[in-house]
Amino acid sequence: MSAVMTAEAPPRSSARRKARPGRGAFWLIAPALVLIGVFLVLPYLNIIAMSLRPTAVGAPYGAGFTLGNYAHALGDGYILGVLADTLVLGATTVPICLLLGYPVAYHLARTRSRWGSLLYVLVLSPLLVGVVVRSFGWLILLSGNGVINRVLIDLGLVETGLQLMNNRLGVTVALVHVFLPFMILPLVGVIQSIDPTLEQAARSLGASRFKVFWRLVLPMSWPGIQAGTVLVFVLTLSAYVTPVMLGGAQVKTMSVLVVQNLIDNFQWPTGAAQALVLSACGMVAVWVYARLTGRFMKGLQ
Amino acid sequence: MSETASARAATGRRTTRVSLDGLRKHFDNAPAPAISHLDLKTEEGEFISLLGPSGCGKTTTLRCVAGFEFPDEGRVRLNDEDITDLPPEKRDIGMVFQNYALFPHLTVWRNLAFGLEMRGIGKAECKRRIDDVLAMVQLTALAERYPRQLSGGQQQRVALARALVIEPRLLLLDEPLANLDAVLREDMRVFIRELQKRVGITTLYVTHDQSEAMVMSDRVAVMLGGKLLQFDVPEAIYMRPRSVEVARFIGRSNLIEGSVEGLTDEPGPYPTYRVSTALGSVPASHDQPLATGQPVHVTIRPEAIRFRNDGPYAGRVQSAYFLGSTVEHTVQCAGGQGLLVQTSPGRRMDAGAQAAFAFDPGHAWIIAAAP
Numbered sequence: 001m002s003a004v005m006t007a008e009a010p011p012r013s014s015a016r017r018k019a020r021p022g023r024g025a026f027w028l029i030a031p032a033l034v035l036i037g038v039f040l041v042l043p044y045l046n047i048i049a050m051s052l053r054p055t056a057v058g059a060p061y062g063a064g065f066t067l068g069n070y071a072h073a074l075g076d077g078y079i080l081g082v083l084a085d086t087l088v089l090g091a092t093t094v095p096i097c098l099l100l101g102y103p104v105a106y107h108l109a110r111t112r113s114r115w116g117s118l119l120y121v122l123v124l125s126p127l128l129v130g131v132v133v134r135s136f137g138w139l140i141l142l143s144g145n146g147v148i149n150r151v152l153i154d155l156g157l158v159e160t161g162l163q164l165m166n167n168r169l170g171v172t173v174a175l176v177h178v179f180l181p182f183m184i185l186p187l188v189g190v191i192q193s194i195d196p197t198l199e200q201a202a203r204s205l206g207a208s209r210f211k212v213f214w215r216l217v218l219p220m221s222w223p224g225i226q227a228g229t230v231l232v233f234v235l236t237l238s239a240y241v242t243p244v245m246l247g248g249a250q251v252k253t254m255s256v257l258v259v260q261n262l263i264d265n266f267q268w269p270t271g272a273a274q275a276l277v278l279s280a281c282g283m284v285a286v287w288v289y290a291r292l293t294g295r296f297m298k299g300l301q
Numbered sequence: 302m303s304e305t306a307s308a309r310a311a312t313g314r315r316t317t318r319v320s321l322d323g324l325r326k327h328f329d330n331a332p333a334p335a336i337s338h339l340d341l342k343t344e345e346g347e348f349i350s351l352l353g354p355s356g357c358g359k360t361t362t363l364r365c366v367a368g369f370e371f372p373d374e375g376r377v378r379l380n381d382e383d384i385t386d387l388p389p390e391k392r393d394i395g396m397v398f399q400n401y402a403l404f405p406h407l408t409v410w411r412n413l414a415f416g417l418e419m420r421g422i423g424k425a426e427c428k429r430r431i432d433d434v435l436a437m438v439q440l441t442a443l444a445e446r447y448p449r450q451l452s453g454g455q456q457q458r459v460a461l462a463r464a465l466v467i468e469p470r471l472l473l474l475d476e477p478l479a480n481l482d483a484v485l486r487e488d489m490r491v492f493i494r495e496l497q498k499r500v501g502i503t504t505l506y507v508t509h510d511q512s513e514a515m516v517m518s519d520r521v522a523v524m525l526g527g528k529l530l531q532f533d534v535p536e537a538i539y540m541r542p543r544s545v546e547v548a549r550f551i552g553r554s555n556l557i558e559g560s561v562e563g564l565t566d567e568p569g570p571y572p573t574y575r576v577s578t579a580l581g582s583v584p585a586s587h588d589q590p591l592a593t594g595q596p597v598h599v600t601i602r603p604e605a606i607r608f609r610n611d612g613p614y615a616g617r618v619q620s621a622y623f624l625g626s627t628v629e630h631t632v633q634c635a636g637g638q639g640l641l642v643q644t645s646p647g648r649r650m651d652a653g654a655q656a657a658f659a660f661d662p663g664h665a666w667i668i669a670a671a672p
Contacts, residue, residue: 195402198404201396201463203369204389204392204395204396216404220406300406
């Protein structure tokens with residue numbers, strides 16, 4: 001019997017050689033590198049430089065360097081309020097997307113119906129229409145004289161129209177709609193990769209369907225949940241068109257404020273600093289979140 | 302405490318009889334039923350193999366017992382309790398899957414604890430049982446590892462331990478050795494069989510590997526095309542096949558058509574008949590009465606035929622292949638009948654040689670059913 005135990009070698013993951021990318025591989029990624037360099041790294045460096053300049057009248061920025069823009073962005077109660085509102089908007093959009101998206105993703109991952117691909121198209125459909133058109137659609141539905149209010153008034157359910165937009169509600173509804181695919185798609189991939197025999201094994205060990213979901217499928221979905229929530233959070237923080245169109249004067253997000261400073265007020269250094277503060281907050285939030293959720297993913301690769 | 306006693310304490314010896322009555326399962330879109338009119342009854346503590354080529358219905362049968370499929374007709378019973386309509390989690394059956402199906406996000410320990418937690422078993426009792434079972438499969442040192450950090454054989458033993466730790470009424474194994482390399486597979490055969498004997502749990506084992514089924518089982522159920530062809534001890538499956546299909550599927554055999562000439566008074570465990578074949582009149586055994594003139598097949602295993610200068614049958618050796626421990630010859634006989642003959646290397650004949658051969662009537666078996 002002991003022969004069984006000694007005959008086996010431990011898994012030799014270290015012995016497995018990783019393929020080294022050669023020179024050919026470098027040339028394949030070169031276009032992407034150029035693209036990222038020209039359209040991401042350079043503008044970012046430019047924004048960082050801009051944020052350290054003093055504001056000037058009649059010119060993009062004044063002479064010399066200053067940290068005043070950051071002091072303003074981090075010291076002004078109004079700006080901090082907008083920043084907090086933006087983060088709260090992200091923190092509400094994400095769980096709603098997760099709750100709505102998970103069942104759809106699970107169904108998409110496990111369905112064998114011929115209508116599965118149609119459902120896929122429906123899930124992707126918000127991405128097939130421009131963001132302006134989508135937000136305009138919600139405007140038609142949610143405005144004071146919009147479709148929903150008309151129906152409610154005609155049915156006699158309400159006296160006067162409900163305030164459905166120009167507030168946080170309208171923005172959140174539209175953002176959830178727009179970003180739902182970004183939650184669903186990573187979830188589908190991860191749920192599809194969960195071997196259905198694992199669920200059968202859990203059933204045979206005495207787990208009910210609910211326990212199988214709670215103890216097995218949900219924990220194993222963590223990589224997808226993490227990817228989806230981070231995507232939706234980041235997209236919500238940087239959303240501009242939807243808050244502008246559906247938020248009115250009531251809901252002001254950081255991106256709206258930044259664009260206001262850049263275009264309306266022509267205060268490029270101020271806007272640059274605010275944009276960077278938003279980026280930094282988003283990155284810190286994502287980093288903390290990834291650290292906190294990382295421990296759920298032990299054993300999952 | 303002796304090893305056996307502790308093994309029983311670890312898995313609470315609970316013996317069960319399985320009985321399958323007239324099972325039938327027809328999947329949508331399938332041209333033929335996956336299983337039809339399947340009857341199978343085990344004794345307590347038996348190790349039963351369901352053996353057959355892929356698509357023979359053996360896995361469907363196992364899944365009906367586990368509760369992952371529900372039969373269209375027929376009942377599944379454990380000790381007279383009808384479990385046909387119970388969901389898998391209410392059946393109290395341990396199952397080992399071909400790909401092991403270990404939970405990748407849980408350590409070995411947590412994998413084993415899963416089924417116990419589902420049963421609401423207390424911490425102390427959990428620990429005792431898991432410790433015992435881990436010792437039994439010799440994995441105590443690896444309790445805190447994650448499945449992906451284990452070798453295939455180790456994962457296999459974790460899967461076995463996870464199925465046993467819940468002290469199930471029945472153990473189901475679905476081709477558990479198919480993903481292991483050849484040497485490990487042979488070791489694991491013995492390991493699983495020894496463990497099953499120590500625990501004393503009734504076991505259904507699905508395999509397409511006949512030597513696996515022969516080595517491990519108390520009885521073998523040979524399946525083909527959704528039907529149970531023969532259910533008997535391994536020796537009987539090999540030596541006394543009931544149908545041409547079983548003779549063809551199990552090992553290699555020579556099948557010779559013929560018709561019964563009559564009963565002889567040769568001594569032997571079974572009555573010996575003479576059968577008229579292309580080789581001439583040959584003696585062969587059968588345990589049922591046969592009518593004179595009845596068309597039959599005679600099956601003779603290649604290793605039961607010996608080259609002997611005074612042998613009553615003759616033929617020309619067409620080829621001789623050296624296989625290591627044996628040499629396999631094909632012999633063309635006078636009546637046009639081709640035969641496989643397996644001998645030890647010392648008794649090999651060269652291709653082209655004329656050979657006389659003989660066989661013992663006890664090793665020639667009559668198959669009465671028409672193919």
